[in-house]
Amino acid sequence: MADQEFDVVVVGSGAGAMLAAICAADAGLQVLMVEKAEVVGGTSATSGGGIWIPDNHDMGRAGLRDSIDAAFTYVKACARGMASDDRVLAYVETARHMARYLAHIGVPYRSMPKYSDYYPEMAGALPGGRTMDPLDFDARRLGLEGLRQLRPTNPGQLIMGRMHINAFEARSILARERKAKLLILWIMLRYAIDYPWRRRTPRDRRLTGGQALLGGLWTALRKRKVTVWLEAPLRSLQFDGARVGGVTVEREGALVQVRARRAVMLAAGGFERNQAMREQYLPQPTEQAWTATPPGCNTGDAIQAGARLGAALHLMGHTWGVPTMAVPKEDRFRGIFVERSLPGCMVVNARGERFVNESCPYPEFQQAIYAEHARMQGAIPAWVVFDAEFRRKYPIGPIAPGEALPDSRLRKSWLGQVYWKDETLEGLARQIGVDPAGLVASAARMTAYAGTGKDPEFNRGGNVFDRYYGDVSVSPNPNLAPIARGPFYAMKLYPGEIGTKGGLLTDRDARVLDGAGAPIPGLYCIGNNSASVMGPSYPGAGSTLGPAMTFAFRAVADMTGKPIALERTDLLEDRP
Structure with missing residues (x-):
């Protein structure tokens, strides 16, 4: 196949990858998204869809208050020195702006006021509100073709293997609240009476969790006419010694050289499905079959491609267990x-x-x-x-x-x-x-x-x-x-696990760093493809997807020449 050229090439199709592509398209850039699977969505589509967003725009509705100071204190302690302070600050400051952008493009979220941070005894933790759940999504907005191209969720997130349930409903049912039985009956009835849709597909028209998130992102991306190549695995990065200028992917049995005028974004997940990498990095015993992520995904290809260029690796012994x-x-x-x-x-x-x-x-x-x-x-x-x-x-x-x-x-x-x-x-x-x-x-x-x-x-x-x-x-x-x-x-x-934490080391704008700590020009990385900003910990539900999309948001701003400045640099000063 002939060589092709775009402004930005995004490798992967999970939540972070899609948001990066959408942001770049909104900035007027020509974008290609490549995905090695035959469907889009990656592990994100099979997730609960939650995002951990400090000081988010919906907390006030529940009468909750938060601050960047408290969130920074909490995440910094959770990271245990394994993520740079400026990267932690970049996350806790920018996440709320990213969440508002999600609503703007048609992927609204609501705060979960009773869902506590995972370490409630730590300074800066809150008893609820930072985790957000996506609003239900009507699959008619996506259409049957778009739905067929979206990876289905895990059976464990469905009632009777068919009916979607959101995080609020799940909690009510599991906690056996008074309304629980009526709620189950209503979910089943709603699915049963949706007969015209069920004649066309067994998949529920009402999407929740990761399906709602990816359904909304996939719809937004398709509206922007972003070029998407499925079954197009990454084979290597193009590097001339000065900058990354593109990728080599396999498509229809042939290698295709794709030039990237602005940048390459790696967003292809971790390495939990690569047994050799597991045995090299993770605690023993280890077995890729134990993972809860889709087979064939997250085999570490993009991590290895970055490492071959001299990118630094970090947190390789840790997982989202x-x-x-x-x-x-x-x-x-x-x-x-x-x-x-x-x-x-x-x-x-x-x-x-x-x-x-x-x-x-x-x-x-x-x-x-x-x-x-x-x-x-x-x-x-x-x-x-x-x-x-x-x-x-x-x-x-x-x-x-x-x-x-x-x-x-x-x-x-x-x-x-x-x-x-x-x-x-x-x-x-x-x-x-x-x-x-x-x-x-x-x-x-x-x-x-x-x-x-x-x-x-x-x-x-x-x-x-x-x-x-x-x-x-x-x-x-x-x-x-x-x-x-x-x-x-x-x-x-x-x-x-639901993914590995280790990957390419990045800075506060998701630029990939080399062994000396300098950015590799033209190369960005987010999600589980990168080393987690949360260090070895898991501050709250949504600590994977929240950072993946937040650093995608920051990365596109940087690659378009409009980097997002840190606001609270006073928090980076040494304090007694």
């Missing part, structure tokens, strides 16, 4: 984000002992699995154990609550593969290879803790974050209930 479990006939492991927070379950190692607060943020949960396995072995896999009352009331992984889907209606092949069951804890322990005495003792302690409302081992339910996904009808602690009534159940948990 989450416990996962295998579900037959699903193409990826399923992330277990919130179910383990519900009362009446516990997570144990091979000795039948708890080793973590089951309600803690999912990255800390995954890290606790690794730490326990390194300490004593026997935590990979870990086991989530629950009793008949938990099974009756709550979902977990692919299993709906027993009151809606009793054991008799579960797939027979799942017994002994997805879940294990026995009338006694001792019998269950023998089935799963866990010490029976340890399991019985742990369950007895949990039952006692449920009575007092206090967990002296791990303080489960002891903060506002834990309680967000507790059962509001359970007292005195919404995260604690007895584990006492048979039959008893167990399911395997693995230390998976």
Whole structure:
């Protein structure tokens, strides 16, 4: 194929990539977006779609207040010195402006006033409001062709594998609020009566979460007539020794040289699907099958391409961790984000002992699995154990609550593969290879803790974050209930992730830095393709997508000669 030329080439098609392309098009630039998969959306399309935006425009509606000072203090502490202060400041200052731009292009968000930051005990944290959830999106705006080109979401984010549910509804249902059953009925009814749409596609017309975000971005991008090449993997970056001037991609079996007059933006995700890179960088044991991201994506191609030019790598040993479990006939492991927070379950190692607060943020949960396995072995896999009352009331992984889907209606092949069951804890322990005495003792302690409302081992339910996904009808602690009534159940948990944190080191405008800390002209990088501004931590829900789009916003301003200046440079001064 003949060589082609654009102002900006964007590699990848997730939220950050699309926003970069849209911003560049709005700035009057000619843009090409290349994606190696046959659909757009990347991992972003399968996510919850949340963005973590300090001091955002919607907090006032809920009577909440925030400040750049507090957000900077909080993120700086979370980053633990592994992200530069000016980059942290750039994020907490610019994120709110990016969120307003999203609304401007047709992707509005609302604040979640009760969703706490992940480390509520830290200075600068807030008990709610910084995480934002996208408003529901009507797929008719995108059209059937556009919808077919958008990667579908994970089955775990759908009711009965079909119906979308937003973050507010999910919390209401899991917490068993009074309106929960009516809400489920309304979601099902709304889907059922949308018969004209369902005749055309089984995919829900009402998109939520990552589907709403990507549906809105994909619509905006198509309106701007941005050139998009699917099934066009990056093969190399063009570098003349002075600047990056383009890319080489494979298209229809041939290599195509694409010149980029202004810049190349790398936004192709991390490396969690590359087993060799996992074994080189991540804690052991490690297995790409454990990840919750789509197969074939996030294989580190763009990270390796940047490294070949001398780009610095950073945070390569860190991931956006989450416990996962295998579900037959699903193409990826399923992330277990919130179910383990519900009362009446516990997570144990091979000795039948708890080793973590089951309600803690999912990255800390995954890290606790690794730490326990390194300490004593026997935590990979870990086991989530629950009793008949938990099974009756709550979902977990692919299993709906027993009151809606009793054991008799579960797939027979799942017994002994997805879940294990026995009338006694001792019998269950023998089935799963866990010490029976340890399991019985742990369950007895949990039952006692449920009575007092206090967990002296791990303080489960002891903060506002834990309680967000507790059962509001359970007292005195919404995260604690007895584990006492048979039959008893167990399911395997693995230390998976929703992406890797490490990648190309960048500055506050997403310019890629070389080993000496100097920008590589013409090369920008965002999202999990870059090293996270959050360092090794996860300050709050939306800490992946929020920075990906915020630094895309800043990068386009820089590449058009209008860099966004820092406002609160006083915060960068050394303070006692």
